[in-house]
Amino acid sequence: MSTKPHQYEMKASELGCVLISYNFGVGILTLPRDLALSLDTSDGWMTVLLAGFITLLLVYFCVTLQKHFIRENVFEYLLKGPFSKWIAFPLVLLFLVYFMLVAAMVLRYFGLASKMYLLDQTPTEVLVMVMLIISAYAASKGIEGIIFLNILFVPTIILALSSVIVLNIGNAQVEKMFPILPEGLFPVFEGVFVPLFALNFFIPLFFCLVFYLIKK
Template sequence: MSSSNTGPKENISTSQAAVMVINYMLGAGILTLPRTTAEAVRTPDAWISIIVSGLIVLAAGWILVSLCKRFQGKTWFQFVPEITGKWIAFLLSLLVIGYFMIIAASEIRILAEVTGLFLLEGTPIWAIVLPFMWIGLYLTLGGINCIARLYEIILPITLVFLVLALLLSSKIFDADNLKPVLGSGIMPVLRGIKPTLLSFTGYEIMLVATAFMKFPKKATRAVITGISVPVVIYTFTVVMVIGGMSINGVEKRTWPTLDLMRSFEVQGLLFERFESLLLVIWIMQIFSTFTVTLYAASLGWSQILNRKFRTFVFALLPVMFLIAMIPKDVTEAFKLGDTVGYASVFLFGVIPLILLLVSLVRKKGAKPN
């Protein structure tokens, strides 16, 4: 990898690659997935849709890393020209870069909306967005190794407090809210797959991360672990939210997970109300998604144009700010993220499979060592 546009060669471990996928996935879905799935399924079987979607994403992740492992030490932006030719590869790279840029912008806008609603009431959106972007800029300039090390700190904190908060909500949990299982058949479960898939975007970061792994042949293990943990967390979250609030109650709330945290108190603990604590760890996850997508987009531009990486980190920040300010409210911000999310199903589900088959037929790349 050329040092002129990526900086010194960095390495990340298999566990760090898995942690990057997990942190990327555990974004806005923690707060919104119960509602979006409940609206589509309209039965207590929403948790089954999540498991089915998780299995589909595991298959897509396996295909994606199988492609990346054929071109060890190279990112998507570097190996696709070997498969398709220069101009088609340039167009595909632009699509991937645009995807990362819009995801980063929409996530930071949703963060600002929720933070302004629950923590910083009355604060202008731009005044919340800019500080997070500047901090993200500082981290991204440190490179993928710095990003991975920070994520290793964030993830355990997130998992411990999220699971603790959900377990404490068991005092209002009613198993009857989850019955009957498959009472309306399999069709409601199938309807829930489409919106659920959007919450599992994140494995695509392996298009970049695999090139930096010390042991690229273990990329499959990293992506399977990275997807499996969010599947378990999301399933557990939806089960606890529906069990505590019922399927009808979940449908009527914009932020059902937060509303669940606000529906009970635990006397005598350091935190008697847990919604603020949940927001803190959720903000860390959104920050993770923003920084890793900023890094991927900047690296993509630097590699396809053969320019310095730092230049594009600074250049993309004002562009992402303008994109983040386009939605008029949180509803439009969600629509922006959903639109790009639907495109990702094709971009990272279908195209990698086609490229893998073409590379095998044309004998491009090498069998993983």
């Protein structure tokens, strides 16, 4: 299953599975509560739409940027330069710290949710350890192992998401969306960072697009 670096060509469906698996997680589960706490109005849906638009712009930026590099991502390109490497090192360190913090938070929520709803007799430490072992094993196989693990998760994610949507159709209350902008636009822009954390699926593009755009 091993291949040389950047020789593996990712399909569009595989890239979609990676983005879906990355996006639908803890951020989506905690978004309604966090958004309700940060906003005192009924404009949460507008904040989500604004965050989605910003995310699409960031995706466009990532794709456009990657098209200028062949068989390497932006970090590898910067590391080759005598001066630009001083920009690459802080960026790599920033991403490393970010992923470590996100992994810690996701594992914590995963352990609590699994213990609360599924395996109430299993220690949280065991649940977290199992998830870490599975993730480490997938990462040891390179990009192909990570993609394969994400493909396994996608059917479950789609099934759970579809079930939640269908089962809650009767509970939808459109009148709760009004009044619109009772306190102006400022609360909408102020609370946009909450859904941006949940819709941060553009981040894997910095690393995955190099495998997708090899022959594009």
